[in-house]
Amino acid sequence: MRYQLAVACCCLPFAAWSQEGQVLVPDTQCTITLPVPMMVDPNATTDEQASSAPVTVRADSSQAIAGVSAKFQGDVKLRQGNRAINADNAEVLQLEQRVLANGDLVYQDPQVTITAEDLTADTDKYNATLSQAKYWLHGQQVHGDAKKLQITDDNNIVLQGGSFTTCPAEVPDWELKADKIIIDSNEEWGEIYSAQVRLFDTPVFYVPYMTVPVSDKRKTGFLFPSFSTSTKNGVDVKAPFYWNIAPNFDMTITPQVMSSRGVWLATEGRYLTEQHAGMVNLEYIGNDRLSSLTGSPDRYAYSWEHSSRLDNGWRLHADYATISDDNYFNDFDSAISASTDNQLSRVGEASYFQENWNLGIKVQDIKVLGDDQDPFQVMPQLSYQYRMPAFYQGLDFNFDTELTNFTHQDNSQLSAIRWHMEPTLTLPYQTPAGSLTTEMKLMQTFYQQDVPSNNSEPLYDDLDQFVSRTLPQFRVHGQANFERQLTFSGSPYRQTLEPQAQYLFIPHQDQSDIGVYDTAQLQDDYNGLFRDRRFSGLDRIADANQLTLGVATRFFDDNNQEKMRFALGQIFYLSDSEVSLPNESNQIQQSSSALAMELDMQAAEHWFLAGSLQLDTNAGTTNKSEVTLDYRPGNNKLVQFSHRYVPELAIDEETGEFIDINQFGFRTTWPIAKDTYFVGNYYYDGNLNRTVESYAGVQWESCCWAVRLTYDRHLNTNYSDSGFTTISQRDDYDTSWSLTFELKGLGSSGPLGVSDMLDEGLFNYRRPYYLKN
Known part of the structure; x- marks a missing residue:
């Protein structure tokens, strides 16, 4: 069992500045109200022009000595350029180029609004000093106070004995007090x-030095x-350090x-240029003192x-990843992958595109975790x-043509060179009412196979060193589009009816003398029924x-x-299909395929239903089914029920039988009080009668801070004992508690939110239908 306390924080993006003198924060609709409306035009003059602009004054009464004060x-x-001062009393010292003001004083420029007891400003160097000040930064949800506030000639703000917060209230929930800001x-x-x-005027920790963002700009620290x-x-203990190497690194x-x-x-590390990007x-x-490895305890991922x-x-394009051991992702919260991923892809590609042709070169290696046999x-x-x-x-x-090595x-495994060519003639005919496509292909494939002499695999005995396979293909696909207007429950609707039919012919050719290098059987969902291949890859082309x-x-x-x-x-077979993968009974000796059905609908105002079913009409059994039902009455309000069934998908570790x-x-996610949300997940295995995962989280969020408490209990994945497709009967769970606290405005990798809680756990949330309410 794990108990975790994490302290996090985030910076808010620029908020919109309104004419009414309020800062609006779009995500939370929080507001910070200024003591006075805006008195300056940010676009009136530049700072350089403002420093040489004359000082204009209006007042109820005045006393002056010409040219002196x-x-x-x-x-x-x-007013001087794009800055303004309101006060009860003021004095302009022309010889010294200074302005003194006090009494109900308000200072404004395009960056900041300040109230203070008194002010001393240099009209030549364009700086000012204010005492007992309160400030509000324009365009950001940042404000605070200071015993002494200085505005430098380059428009920086220096606070002595000051505070910093993003909370809108006069008495903030949190604030940062410092000797100097x-x-x-x-x-x-x-x-x-x-x-x-x-926090709530109670000190919680001390930091001798820190940097924080007041916008979304990046900085080293x-x-x-x-x-x-x-x-x-x-x-x-985790202490991230961010290094802003360059604007694009x-x-x-x-x-x-x-x-x-x-x-x-x-x-x-990240980099971005006009032509290149990567991580x-x-x-x-x-x-690692808890490593279960029998070899080196040094563990890594790249x-x-x-x-x-x-x-x-x-x-x-390049995508490369490697890890020290199969259980690395199960033991560490890696940014490279997750505990549910069972393979690592290593791909390098270079492609050249022209108007009518393109060519490419690719290398690929896939590492399967927990599997004795790599691809x-x-x-x-x-x-x-x-x-x-x-x-x-x-x-x-x-x-299309490809040449693959x-x-x-494993030196005891096969190696081969495959050259495939596929010229295709297509006669398309399309109208708004329908389409008809006739297609003819000639598939020519050559193999040069090298079977190691020390290999004892009996499946390799029938393989030939040189194989040439020539197969023609004929396909006709047609679709019609009908539509009508109708009324349902008093509302008008337009219904479409889209029937389609396809005839496919490929003659039979014995392919048992060819090894299997990149080929597997494809799923027969509705769209898959209209494919022209039963297998991925080219090592088996089914008749x-x-x-x-x-x-x-x-x-x-x-x-x-x-x-x-x-x-x-549904597919109706006019003759049997005899081509199959080795050691698999995937020949087709029946009259029809599984009946594939798919449904996506908005069942009612807030109800959404999605489902798919593959039904074996010959045996009367279900090949696969999946259904989700969503109730979404508003933002951050969700209740979802789901069920998934796949027969004989995995192997029982104890019995060796398919299960x-x-x-x-x-x-679900649901508001349980003002600014408080609950998120929960629960998944149950009805076949093994055990819980797969339980997850619950409660989050409270205000304008300037948030706190989240989560509980997670899920089955552990362990690749040391068995392959990925093997299911263990033992109950090996990992249980954890996590408490995360966020102060908005102190800089971190990202804010808390209900949406990212939905992605926590083993199973991410998926909307069953894309329509909005």
Whole structure:
């Protein structure tokens, strides 16, 4: 069981400045009201022009010595360029180029509004000093007070004995008091010395030096630390450091000390240019004292993502990740991946695009966690595609080819070179009422296979070194579009009816002399019924003599918003399909495929229903089903019920038999009081009669701070004992409590919110239908 206390904070983006003198915060509708309306025009003059502008004064009465000084009493209004001063009394010392003011004093410029007891301003150097001041920054939810406030000639603000808060109330829920605060107006960042953070006027901790944002600009410095304790990791202290290397380069370095494990270091670097973008992550812990590895306890993870879009038509992409052991993601909160991910992809691609053709080169390696058998590596693959639309009598011509070299890290496994060519002639005919597409392909594939002499796999005995496979394909696909107007429950609707049919023919050819390098069976959902392939990849091209029939209907309201979609389809086999994968009984010796159905609808004003079903009409069994029901009456109000069933998806670790996935789910978020929300998830395995995950969280949020308490209990994933497709009967759970506290305006990686709580846990929230209320 883990108990965690985390302290976090965030900066707010620029808020909108209104004419009524209020700062509006869009997300929370909080307001900060100024003591007076805006008195200056921010666009009137620049600061340089304002310093040389004349001082104009209005007052009830005045006394003046020409060219020397002038005193003003009663409702005094002084203005110089884009700054203004209101006071009961003021004195302008022309020889000294100073202004003195006191009594109900208000100072304003485009950056700040200040009230104070008195003011001394230098009209030449354009600076000012105010005592017993209160300030409000324009455009940000920042205000505070100071014993002494200075406005420097470069428009920075220096507070002596001052405070800083983003709470709108006169008595803030939290504030930061410091001996000295320097707010840089250009960098929009604050330096704070000898700071004391107070909650409800109670000091909670002391920081000798810190920097905070007053806008969304980035700056080098430590982010707010987090502290936690757990029975698994012991005392846990994390102190992220943000390095703003350049406007388009930055890095976050996060040392994390865990008393039970050691020191875990995580770094994340980002870069962005006009043509390139990428991210590098590196995580490492030396001598993990809780490591279950039999080898080295040094554990690490590394990833690199990169993309380039060059002006001459080239596109580059790289995605590489590696970890020290299969259970790394289960033990650490890694930014690279999550505990539910069971594979790492390593891909490098370079592509060149022109108007009618493109070519590419790719290398790929996939690491499967907890699996004894890794997939084949693509080292490399060369591809070329050519397109010539309407080249003769409305015919389209396409030519695709690829040359792939398959290798394996295990020297006892196969290796092969595959060359595939696929010229295609297509005759499309499309009108608003429907479409008819006739297509002919010729698929020619050559293999050169190398079977190691030390391999004892009996499946490899039938493989040939050289294989040539030639298969033609003929496909006709047609669709019609009908629509009508109707009335339901007194409301007008437009209904469409979209029947479609496809005939597909591919002759049979024995392919048992070809190894399986990148091929697997595809799912038969509704859209999949109209594919021309039963397998992914090219190592198996299934013979086909089949007719696919499907129909979809949709309902639109009078605003042309789709309210319901229902689709139903099935494949009818005119002859058996004999091609299959090795050791799998996926030949087709039946009259029809599973009946595939899909439904998406807004059932009522706030109710949304989505479901899919694949029904084996020959055996009378269900191949797969999934259904979700949402009730969403407003923002941050949700109740969702779900059920998922997949037969024989995994293997029982004890019996070795296939078992079904029969899972029930419940998810909700709901306001339980003002500014207080509850989020809960619960998932139950009906086949093994056990809970998969329980999650509950309560969050209270105001304009300037938030607190969240969460509870999570879920089944642990462990790849050391078995493969990913094996399910253990033992109840091995991880239970944790987490308390997160956020002060808005003190700079962190991101604010708390109800929406991100919905993404917590093993299962993310998915809306069953995209329509809004």
